Amino acid sequence: NAGVTQTPKFQVLKTGQSMTLQCAQDMNHEYMSWYRQDPGMGLRLIHYSVGAGITDQGEVPNGYNVSRSTTEDFPLRLLSAAPSQTSVYFCASSQSPGQGGEKLFFGSGTQLSVL
Amino acid sequence: EDQVTQSPEALRLQEGESSSLNCSYTVSGLRGLFWYRQDPGKGPEFLFTLYSAGEEKEKERLKATLTKKESFLHITAPKPEDSATYLCAVLRADTGNQFYFGTGTSLTVIP
Numbered sequence: 710n711a712g713v714t715q716t717p718k719f720q721v722l723k724t725g726q727s728m729t730l731q732c733a734q735d736m737n738h739e740y741m742s743w744y745r746q747d748p749g750m751g752l753r754l755i756h757y758s759v760g761a762g763i764t765d766q767g768e769v770p771n772g773y774n775v776s777r778s779t780t781e782d783f784p785l786r787l788l789s790a791a792p793s794q795t796s797v798y799f800c801a802s803s804q805s806p807g808q809g810g811e812k813l814f815f816g817s818g819t820q821l822s823v824l
Numbered sequence: 825e826d827q828v829t830q831s832p833e834a835l836r837l838q839e840g841e842s843s844s845l846n847c848s849y850t851v852s853g854l855r856g857l858f859w860y861r862q863d864p865g866k867g868p869e870f871l872f873t874l875y876s877a878g879e880e881k882e883k884e885r886l887k888a889t890l891t892k893k894e895s896f897l898h899i900t901a902p903k904p905e906d907s908a909t910y911l912c913a914v915l916r917a918d919t920g921n922q923f924y925f926g927t928g929t930s931l932t933v934i935p
Binding site: 713740742744749750751752753754757759765767768799801811812813814815816817818 | 828855856858860865866867868869870873911913915921922923924925926927928
């Protein structure tokens with residue numbers, strides 16, 4: 710079982726470059742989300758989606774875009790990378806929170822460095 | 825404002841030395857409190873969900889408890905393989921789709 714798959718595992722960008730972090734899940738989960746993890750800050754929610762065509766902002770959405778065209782995929786786009794976006798990014802999915810399916814399944818993460 | 829605070833930040837135990845990790849929360853209308861384990865270089869892995877004060881869940885050497893203000897993760901007779909970072913998260917009833925995580929407790933169990 711693949712679960713939640715993130716690519717790439719590592720990425721180095723220059724300031725101003727754009728890129729897309731990929732996330733796919735094969736569990737037919739309605740809910741998908743993106744977090745960043747920084748030392749001393751814990752996991753912070755960037756964007757989330759409760760189903761195809763529906764997205765919403767989390768705690769730290771600035772500088773990131775998302776879309777959800779299918780149930781399986783939830784890519785995260787960095788529009789113009791900044792050094793402050795250097796972090797480890799995690800994608801997570803679950804059945805719908807609020808309906809008893811709140812257990813999050815996480816991907817293995819993407820370590821991003823912006824120079 | 826901080827909604828989830830975990831203590832201590834780091835904990836070193838001798839193998840077999842039981843202890844507890846604390847997660848205090850300030851949200852009103854708690855929908856659920858969650859414990860995850862994270863190993864270095866990996867994503868968090870789900871351990872427990874607690875929904876109401878007085879609830880307890882157990883798994884092997886771990887037991888999670890919940891009060892109206894905090895949760896404890898009790899580790900009984902830990903082994904070196906229990907070394908990891910333990911994360912606490914809450915789901916608020918008013919923002920039912922957003923999880924709020926604490927900064928974690930890094931546990932090291934020395935053989």
